[in-house]
Amino acid sequence: MSGNSFGKIFKLTTFGESHGVAIGGIIDGCPAGLEIDTEKVQEDLNRRRPGQSAIVTQRKEPDTVEFLSGLFEGKSTGTPIGFTIKNANQKSKDYSHIKDTYRPSHADYTYDEKYGVRDYRGGGRSSARETASRVVAGSIAKQVLKDVQIIAFVSSVGKLELDKDFSELDYSEIEKNPVRCPDAATAAEMERYIKEVRADGDTVGGTVQCIIQNVPKGLGEPVFDKLHAELGKAxxxxxxxxxxxxxxxxxxxxxxGSEHNDQFNKDGSTKTNLSGGIQGGISNGMDIYFKVAFKPVATLMQKQTTINSKGEEVDMQGKGRHDPCVVPRAVPIVESMAALVLADYLLQNKSSKI
Amino acid sequence: MSGNSFGKIFKLTTFGESHGVAIGGIIDGCPAGLEIDTEKVQEDLNRRRPGQSAIVTQRKEPDTVEFLSGLFEGKSTGTPIGFTIKNANQKSKDYSHIKDTYRPSHADYTYDEKYGVRDYRGGGRSSARETASRVVAGSIAKQVLKDVQIIAFVSSVGKLELDKDFSELDYSEIEKNPVRCPDAATAAEMERYIKEVRADGDTVGGTVQCIIQNVPKGLGEPVFDKLHAELGKAxxxxxxxxxxxxxxxxxxxxxxGSEHNDQFNKDGSTKTNLSGGIQGGISNGMDIYFKVAFKPVATLMQKQTTINSKGEEVDMQGKGRHDPCVVPRAVPIVESMAALVLADYLLQNKSSKI
Amino acid sequence: MSGNSFGKIFKLTTFGESHGVAIGGIIDGCPAGLEIDTEKVQEDLNRRRPGQSAIVTQRKEPDTVEFLSGLFEGKSTGTPIGFTIKNANQKSKDYSHIKDTYRPSHADYTYDEKYGVRDYRGGGRSSARETASRVVAGSIAKQVLKDVQIIAFVSSVGKLELDKDFSELDYSEIEKNPVRCPDAATAAEMERYIKEVRADGDTVGGTVQCIIQNVPKGLGEPVFDKLHAELGKAxxxxxxxxxxxxxxxxxxxxxxGSEHNDQFNKDGSTKTNLSGGIQGGISNGMDIYFKVAFKPVATLMQKQTTINSKGEEVDMQGKGRHDPCVVPRAVPIVESMAALVLADYLLQNKSSKI
Amino acid sequence: MSGNSFGKIFKLTTFGESHGVAIGGIIDGCPAGLEIDTEKVQEDLNRRRPGQSAIVTQRKEPDTVEFLSGLFEGKSTGTPIGFTIKNANQKSKDYSHIKDTYRPSHADYTYDEKYGVRDYRGGGRSSARETASRVVAGSIAKQVLKDVQIIAFVSSVGKLELDKDFSELDYSEIEKNPVRCPDAATAAEMERYIKEVRADGDTVGGTVQCIIQNVPKGLGEPVFDKLHAELGKAxxxxxxxxxxxxxxxxxxxxxxGSEHNDQFNKDGSTKTNLSGGIQGGISNGMDIYFKVAFKPVATLMQKQTTINSKGEEVDMQGKGRHDPCVVPRAVPIVESMAALVLADYLLQNKSSKI
Structure with missing residues (x-):
């Protein structure tokens, strides 16, 4: 029950620690006969990659995906798609200084409590590096989804919020600034603030908003597997x-209720969309939209006092190259998880009617 | 993949429409040898039952659970626990007036889009009546959890918020007022407001907060099945x-980050608890706490204009006895879903170490 | 992981002990819009029922199925189909004499080892009575399968074998004799032999053969979930x-290999069918056929020496009304399990191609 | 539902075609803290490898496993174990001659019917090469099982049967001859016969028997997931x-029944063991034993007439280096699948009692 798989029909299983040989995964259940553009997959990976702009971590990780199976002459064959991404950094460092140290608000302590052992090099399995595998699978899920559009962007950094409704935004702006905020002026402010935080050796949180357009009606399952419940879990x-x-x-x-109810138009669309494109757990064809809250990154470039595995107080000093704010790099991850959920429900839905 | 099951080891599957013969479920994976107090289960059901106070729906539903299997001489046997709750109202009404009408912000339209057919009597499977089965299973899950305390309460009704930290609250107050808010003064205000809304034939939303105490360390799975991800889905x-x-x-x-990080005490507990008792998806032994947002009930006691299945505009008038505000009755449901998640992870965790 | 569910999309979960209030189950994933003939379900149940002929157990169990949900105006709605079958015998006996006795080649000993507790009345959950729930679900699965024909019959009783190829048999004979063997002469011999064995207070084994015709090509999944692997498990x-x-x-x-290989005709059918309608785990459109071996029933109407839970030797005397040979009543169960497997793969297959 | 995973807690997912870049898999759910001997894994792989003796295929495949994650300082960490085995042969040949040809009794035709596309190089995903990944996982499963002994051997080749009870055999003989039959005289006969069949360009079937000793009592789940049902599926x-x-x-x-029932000894063991170590689907501590039937390999070194994807008759001539008899190399695969089943049930069983 180790929870390294996601999805029921379109199913991703991932493996890999940040400082092992490689990370990777298996995508099982991709339907056969789909043309797969592997360059688009690499492009999505590049959007998550460290070192892409001045406001993200400057670690060097090329993050090149290698596909090992499941694709043949440019198409999916219906068999599992295995892939790996080599770890560039795996032997470059000495980790003895953090071996027994529990970093505050990290998973070091809880992994030790759960497993009794832990790969202490750079976060091991709890490292966000694992999400690179999600982007690979999410990028293929987008290709399964075809006309469905999934657009994510940064909607706040700390207290700086983008205060426009998503219908007023120009999504083509998103990739034009390093923050991935579709409003240039707000993006500039956010960028300035992130740099200020970084200069303090500190970090800051933020939110990502995601819009899904052109969703077929009828996706999602009633009761426990409501579409928004699975999106939420994702x-x-x-x-x-x-x-x-x-x-x-x-x-x-x-x-x-009288303000909140979405009145119908005659074609089944609704005049307002406070329901967020989902009613009773099932898509109604209107835009799906949601917001995701990210806490500030726990790794600081400041001295902190913490404890080690013997319960002794120890000082620790953040080293290396870390993200002062996680949301710009989180944008493709949010999109990918949304794509995984939607592709899975699209395939599940094929058997709902006779 | 119809999504009527929840959990992996301690697993609930439910069935039943609001106006069929009965609702019910099967609890599979309850460990053998547990003393089960079935009266406590009925007590929890009574907390969810309609008609329990002046501010909830006045429908008459006795909601008596009957256990059909899996219990023997007061103990669980390790075999599946089957149970039913009869529907009292099943033949009492004529539903022809809503047969083809799509109520705004309900699941009528999306069920028709998904399945092509629909049990149109009173919401069918999308009725919140299904949650009675969750309370039965949740109440047994609480007995599996033994010393773990799960406490839920109403933290806001409309704009009226309980503005105290949960550590300052007296939980013994919760069941003393019909709103289930642990602060008597705020509860009185909320009650007054709910009555006002009801008098307008309207409804209002609210939030429920839940605190889980005495959680064993090490529950939850890294990556996709993080403890809070599954709680969120639930x-x-x-x-x-x-x-x-x-x-x-x-x-x-x-x-x-410098404000948000929870510093360790020497015993592994933390000085603050912004992490909410979970780090890296795994419980750290501190209190788990979360908040759940409920929209206003969509069924109004007002005239509304809507459409029917032919796309024609029709008037509809809410009839019957509905909840003006769902959160007081949602409290035991939130507790139950939390109990289902925790019991499942407790059992899953047994195989995480050699 | 308690193993009370079968299937992935068309999924049956069962509950119930032989001497509890009721047995029953939930069928989840039946596609919406299917006309369901509930009388056919009862007819299939009647074929499994005790007391139907002189050579099966003479217990009185009416075995009437009651559907609680998921059907509306004669059709499936896509929501779970809950059902129960009341236990007629539940309070009729005193079981104290077998409470602590481990019957040879039964599950009494292993249930006690696994669970520590056990519902000792008449086999509890290990009783073949549980299979009545499978027949209910299997009968609905047959209706999902429409033109697919599933025919099972008794192919041997003890050393008496039906030595004809299935292509020579007249299936309309099967239900004309109590043994359910499609050859009248062999059936008569088998019947005589079963009566002889019963007169000795003994039991005897046998085999059931099953033929599936009109199977769509492409059902089954490569690797672990090969069609025949799942049929075998079923x-x-x-x-x-x-x-x-x-x-x-x-x-x-x-x-x-030169004798065993099935040569192709030009239309993709094969000249011989040693493959049994499945190649590489996937149906090829030819008849699927298989044979199932049943051991002799362990409950004898003879005195046996055995042990109790304290490890003491005790005598036991079979009482009541038991089957001298299980295969005639096993026929509808074999059909039902085959139908569950096929219906599930039919629905799974909908998402294999783009 | 593509069926590339096996197991519920100790779970293997595999990927890879015979002529792609690599095959491999992910083992999820291996408990943390287990010392893993990776050399033993390679030894088991070598027992399955082509070219190990004169009576198996002479293909050159080094079959070296590379572990990518989940192991740290010699121990399992509780995180997924990813591994790959490179394909040596991937670009060595021209497959245009079999591209559109459906080989008799292979999966070519059914894959095309199911998926519409197919990696036609050497069997693709339907190649037995996939079983190498099972041996890797099975070998680790054996290490989870510790004292449980799993012994498989060849019990027949064609009509040549080993006619001794398994209790009389000397298992240390198994690896001393290329057939893997524990009786030297019978093994020599079998070897001679396999060479004769090969000289004819033909193939022959056989059986493998497997014995599992030292099985803890209580493994297996009643009803659908009986221990022998899952072994059978495996x-x-x-x-x-x-x-x-x-x-x-x-x-x-x-x-x-009077002959077949296993009478108890006072310690709960049985005087005979016709039950095969399993009663009611649950292990009783006696030896588990079973037999597996393998058909003759379908690839012949003879000319055969068959059809192509246009339904035209074509001649084909087996080329390359194939196994005349699959059972000697199947022995470690049978062991591996048995180990996967047992390890999974061992871990599942941890949550069956309170």
Whole structure:
């Protein structure tokens, strides 16, 4: 039950620690006969890659995906797609100084409590490096989804919020700035703030918003596997995520039913969309939208006092090259997890009617 | 993949429409040899039952659980626990007036899109009546969990928020008022407001907070099945839920890492608990706490204009006895889903070490 | 992981002990919009029912199925189909004499070793009574399968074998004799032999053969979930089964490849069918056929010496009304399990191609 | 539902075609803290490897396993164990001559029917090369099982049967001859016969018997996931398998209950063991034993007439280096699948009691 798989029909299983030989995964259940553009997969990986801009970690990781199976003459064959991404950094460092140290708000302590042993080099399996495998699979899931559009962007950094409705945004702006915020002015402010935080050796949180357009009606399962429940789980499984809301979200709790109900147009679309494109756990064809909360990265470039595995107080000093704010690099990960959920439900739905 | 099951080892599968013969379920994987108090199960069901106070729906549903298997001489036998709850109302009404009508912000339209057919009597499978089965299973899960305490309460109704930290609350107050808010003064205000909303034929949303104490360390699985990801999915699977946050939640995104990191005490506990009792997806022994957002109930006692299955505009008038605010009755459901998640991870964890 | 569910998309979960209130189950994943003939389900149940002929157990169990959900106006709705079958015998006896006795070649000893507790009344969960729930689900699975024909019959009783190839048999004979053997002369011999064995207070084993015709090509999954692997598991999960072979089976091991290979006709059918309708785990459109081995029933109407839970030798005397030979009543169970496997793969296959 | 995973807690997922870059897999759920001897894994792989003796295929495949994750300082960490085995032959040949040809009794035709596309180089995913990944995982499963002994050997080749009870055999003989039959005289006969068959350009089938000793009591799940049902599925999932029987098997169907029942000794062991170590689907601590039927390999070194994808008759001539008899190399695969089943149930069983 080790929880390294995601999805029921379109299913990803991942492996790999940040400082082992390689990370990678197996995508099982990709339907046969789909043309797969592996260059697009690498492009998505590059959007997650360290070192892509001045405001993310400057680690050198080429993150090149190698496909080992499941593709033949440019198409999926219906058999499992195995892939690996080599770890560049694996032998470069001495980790003895953190071997027994529990970093605050990391998974070091809980892994030791759960397993009794731990690969202490750079976070091991709890490292966000694992999400590179999700981007590979998510990028293929997008190709399964064809006309469905999944767009994610940074909607806040610390207290700086993008205060426009998503319908007013120009999504083509997203990739034009290193923050991945679709409003150039807000993006510039956010970038300045991230640099300020980094200069303090500190980190800051933020939110990512995601919009899914052109969703077929009828996706999602009633009761436990509601579409938004699985989207929520998918997002909450990303490192550093503390919250998820869709449609009217937490603000909607303050409204009355008479304000909140989405009135129908005659074609089945709705005049408003506080439901967020999902009713009773099933897509209704309107835009799905949701927001994901990321806490500030726990690794600081400051001295901190903590404990070791013997319960002794020790000082630790962050070293290396870390992200001052995780949300810009989280954008492709959010998209990927959304794509995995949608592709899986699209395939599941094929057997819902006679 | 119809999504009527929850859990991997301690696993609940439910069935039943609101106006069929009965609802019920099967609990598979309850360990053998556990003393089961079936009266406690009925008590938990009574907390969810309609008609328990002046501010909830006045429908008459006795909601008596009957156990059919899996218990013998007061103990679980390790075999599946089958149970049913009869539907009292099943033949009492004429539903022809809503047969072809799509109620706004309900699941009528999406069920028709997904399945092509629909049991149109009172919500069918999408009715919150299904959650009674969850309470039965959750109540048994609590007995599996023994010393783990799960406490849920209403933390807001519309814009009325309980503005105290959970550590300052007296949980013994919760069941003393019909709102299930642990602060008597706030509860009284909330009750007044719910009555006002009801008098308008309207409804209002709210939030439920849940605290889990005495959690064993090491529960939860890294990567996709993080403890909070599964808790999030569990909560988002409850009818009318729009959001979930745990620990510092959405507020935490505004903080810097240096404020947000939880410093260790020498015994492995932490001085603060912004992590919400979970690090890297695994429990660290501190209190787990989270908040769940419920939208206002979509069924109004007002006239609304909507469409029917032919795309024609029709008027509809809410009839019957509905909840003006869902959160008081949602409290035992939130507890139950939390118990299901925790019991399942407790059992899963038994095989994580040699 | 308690193993009370079968199937991935068309999924049956069962509950119930032989002497509890009721047995029953939930069928999840039946596609919506299917006309369900519930009388056919009862007819299949009647074929498994005790007391139907002179050569089976004379217990009185009406075995009436009650459907609780998932059907509406004669059709499946895509929601779970819950059902129960009341136990007629539940309070009729005193079981104190077998409470601590381990019957030879039964599951009493192993249940006690596994669970520490046991419902000792008449076999509890290990009773073949559980298979009635499989017949309910299998009968609905047959309706999902439409034109696929599943025909099972008794192919041997003890050393008496039906020595005709299945292509020479008249299947309309099967239900005309109590043994369910399609050859009248052999059936008469078998019946005589079963009566003789019963007169001795003894029991005897036998085999059931099953033929599946009109199977769509492409069902089954390569590698672990080969169609015949899942059929084998399904059959081996039936009480008293000791073996399974399909196509050429154990005899095929003695052949050379040049004799065993099935040559193609131009239309893709094959001149011979030693493959048994499955190649590489996937159906090829030819008849699927297999044989299932049932051991003699362990409950004898003779005195036996055995042990109790304290390890003391005790005498036991079979009482009541038991089957001298299980295969006639096993026929509808074999059919049902085959139907469950096929229906599940039919639905799974919908997502194998783009 | 593509069926490339096996197991519930100790779970193997495999990928890879015979002529792609590599095959491999992910083992998820190996408990943490287990010392893993990777050299033993390579030794088991060598027992399956082509070219190990004169009577198996002479293909050159070094079959070296590389572990990519999940092991640290000689121990399992509880995280997924990823591994690959490079394909040596991947670019060495021209396959255009078989591109559109459907080989008799192979999976070419059914793969095309199922998926519409196919990696036609040397069997692709349907190649028995995939079983190398099972041996890697099975070898680690054996290390999880510690004192449990799993011994497989060849019990027949064509009509040549080893006619001794397994209790009379000297298992240390198994690896001393290329046939892997524990009786030297019978092995010599079998070897002679295999060479004769090969000289004819033909192939022959056979059986493998497997004995499992020192099995803890209580493994297996009642109802659908009986221990022998899962063993049966595991064996039937191996390429070329046509049948499975355990304990008294098909012979047991001819017996009377009074002969077949295993009488207890006072310590709970049984005087005979026709039950094959399993009662009611659960291990009773006695030896588990079963037999697996393998058909003759379908690839012949003879000319055969067959069809192509256009339905035209074509001649084909077997080329290359193929096994005249699959059973000697199947021995470690049978052991591996048995180990996967047992390890999984061992871990599952941890949550069966309170």
């Amino acid at each position: 997002m909450l499984s990303i490192n550093a995520v503390k919250g998820f809301e869709y449609g009217s979200g937490f603000e909607g709790t303050k409204m009355r | 909560m988002l699977s409850i009818n009318a839920v729009k959001g979930f946050e745990y620990g510092s939640g959405f507020e935490g995104t505004k903080m810097r | 059959m081996l999960s039936i009480n008293a089964v000791k073996g399974f072979e399909y196509g050429s089976g154990f005899e095929g091991t003695k052949m050379r | 064996m039937l999932s191996i390429n070329a398998v046509k049948g499975f029987e355990y304990g008294s098997g098909f012979e047991g169907t001819k017996m009377r």
